[in-house]
Amino acid sequence: MPLDTTSDSLTRDSYYEATACRGPQRPGLQGAQHCDVAVVGAGLAGLSAALELAQRGYRVAVLEARQVGWGASGRNGGQAIHGLACDPSIIEQQLGADAAKLAWDITIEALDLIQQRLTRHHIDADWQGGYLGLATSARKGAELARWADTIEARYSYPLQRIAPAEVPQWIESGRFHSGIHDPRSGHLHPLRYTLGLAQAAESAGVQLYEGTTVTGWQGGASVTLQTQSATGGGTLHAKRLLLAGNVYLQGLAPQLRSRIMPVGTYIACSDVLDERRCRALIPSRSAVCDTNFVLDYFRPTADHRMLYGGRVSYSTVSPMNLAASMRQRMLATFPQLRDVAVKYAWGGYVDITMNRAPDFGRLPSSPGGPDNVYYLQGFSGHGLALTGMAGRLVAEAMDGWAWPGTD
Ligand SMILES: Cc1cc2nc3c(=O)[nH]c(=O)nc-3n(C[C@H](O)[C@H](O)[C@H](O)COP(=O)(O)OP(=O)(O)OC[C@H]3O[C@@H](n4cnc5c(N)ncnc54)[C@H](O)[C@@H]3O)c2cc1C
Missing domain, CATH: 3.30.9.10 (D-Amino Acid Oxidase, subunit A, domain 2)
Incomplete structure (x- = not known):
């Protein structure tokens, strides 16, 4: 059954919405635009990646169907906790003791990253x-x-x-x-943290579009996204695509849907x-x-x-x-x-996810084409802190892979 993403009643009755200052809605995407990396989803995962990529010099556009933090990032329990949603033994069984230690350490680094971002970007998130x-x-x-x-x-x-x-x-x-x-x-006020991260991303040069739903994409050496907003349709051409739409992506990426x-x-x-x-x-x-x-x-x-x-x-x-x-x-x-x-x-x-371990990866944007679509999902209810490091890791992965024509 498709998700009921049209019902705003659950969101509107939120303590977070009542105690955060959103500012005016950002405009939707119009016409044909170009960027290095297109990010679908202005939750913590997409915004973290966008900020990290912009800080590395990439032109980044974030497309959000509703508003910044409309999804889980602006509604959660606000608990930033060590570890993953799954027991470390799951990682250990699949990848060995060293990888399990690395995964644990990343989750602790994720806690520190929240502190660094709150301080660096002057985010008041309690x-x-x-x-x-x-x-x-x-x-x-x-x-x-x-x-x-x-x-x-x-x-x-x-x-x-x-x-x-x-x-x-x-x-x-x-x-x-x-x-x-x-x-x-x-713990913290997750919506204020998400809104603060969005502002930090914009200050770093990220172009953020709200009220802009990505309705489809075609791939190849680059990716073309079709979007829909209240003012009509638009197109975004990007060298890389990051899907950070959580459960709301639905038909946009059927190959990811069955994994969560x-x-x-x-x-x-x-x-x-x-x-x-x-x-x-x-x-x-x-x-x-x-x-x-x-x-x-x-x-x-x-x-x-x-x-x-x-x-x-x-x-x-x-x-x-x-x-x-x-x-x-x-x-x-x-x-x-x-x-x-x-x-x-x-x-x-x-x-x-099935084993509650996060699901990060890369896909080809067309059959047999380059793996220029990245995705972050499967935080399994434990993503408040981990989304930060996930965004940093995906930015590092993109940055470490030379652009076509430059290598
Ligand atoms: C009630 C609740 C309580 C939770 N409590 C905790 C907690 O205490 N601690 C913890 O660590 N984690 C908690 N979590 C989980 C945590 O909130 C998530 O892991 C994290 O916020 C995921 O961030 P995200 O960026 O991946 O997704 P989201 O924040 O959901 O962002 C995805 C965004 O993508 C947009 N989008 C999707 N498809 C499209 C499209 N086609 N076009 C344009 N935009 C699109 C959506 O509108 C959405 O805004 C909780 C979650 C919930 C729901």
């Missing part, structure tokens, strides 16, 4: 350090401790253990058995709490994830609300009574918030 992984049973606590032992032993990455007796110091909830804490991970599955996940955000009351819930102000397969993820916001995510839906239909059902989830963890209203509730799709 960064707050700290991540708590909390187990919901003794069995899961033992599994989490074993996982932390492995991460420390193999990747030299320190994680603080939280024993059962210490849990009340970390969270005012009776749901949890034990946990781990990582001060290097953290859209899964709905949802978030509610409470009314503003008294600051002391909010701090008492999670004194370290860390982001939190539980260890359940269908996990709950939550965090305090900078203005002292509880932002609470969870549920999954394998249907592409928006759920009924979203705010009420998410409130029930929040109250299961924090029953003391029963007098607090939910002010916002929204959802979005994550791009899940």
Whole structure:
């Protein structure tokens, strides 16, 4: 079933949209334009790649069907966490121990890259350090401790253990058995971060078109994209194409579509709490994830609300009574918030791969033609930080491959 990308109700009821400043809509692409690299999608993956490419001297155009950050990047839980969505053992089994260590290290570099970008580009996105992984049973606590032992032993990455007796110091909830804490991970306002990255990309020379849907492309030594916007159709000629459209690409790249599955996940955000009351819930102000397969993820916001995510839906239909059902989830963890209203509730799709490892690669733009189409997808609900490094890596890959006619 095609995704319902026309329903804006879930987006419009978002705390992020209510607390970010978008500025005027950027114009759509008109006429015939040329660039070195065309990027489809102004989420964090596409914008990160565009910024990195522009900083290396390439002429880059980003085409966004809706607005910057309309997809997952402007709706997510805001949790920037170490590691990939899959267990490192999956990478180790397929690529060996050295590659698994490299992949882990890239995810830590991704956390540092967020900090660097916030500072360098003066992005005010409410960064707050700290991540708590909390187990919901003794069995899961033992599994989490074993996982932390492995991460420390193999990747030299320190994680603080939280024993059962210490849990009340970390969270005012009776749901949890034990946990781990990582001060290097953290959380932020993802839409402000995405909008800030878009501005940084534009300052570096990137041409950003909003309200511009890429409807098709033809390949060869270069790629020609057809676009549609409110003001009509346009054409973009590029030497390289980067597809960073997440689950929304759909028919544009059928060969990629079968590699990811859209899964709905949802978030509610409470009314503003008294600051002391909010701090008492999670004194370290860390982001939190539980260890359940269908996990709950939550965090305090900078203005002292509880932002609470969870549920999954394998249907592409928006759920009924979203705010009420998410409130029930929040109250299961924090029953003391029963007098607090939910002010916002929204959802979005994550791009899940079969083994939850990210899916990055290259394709020929025509049968037998050069591999001049790159793609970044399959972040599997763990892309807030990793998209940054994915963008840098794809820029390095393009930069390392001489343009036709120049080698
Ligand atoms: C509710 C929710 C909670 C999440 N929580 C977390 C979290 O706490 N931590 C974490 O690490 N990750 C989280 N994620 C995942 C994370 O948000 C994503 O991995 C990341 O944002 C993916 O970025 P992206 O740039 O690949 O895709 P997106 O941000 O979805 O951007 C893709 C863009 O491409 C555009 N596009 C698609 N097709 C076309 C076309 N044909 N023409 C023009 N434009 C097109 C779309 O309009 C869209 O704006 C969450 C995701 C959701 C939905």
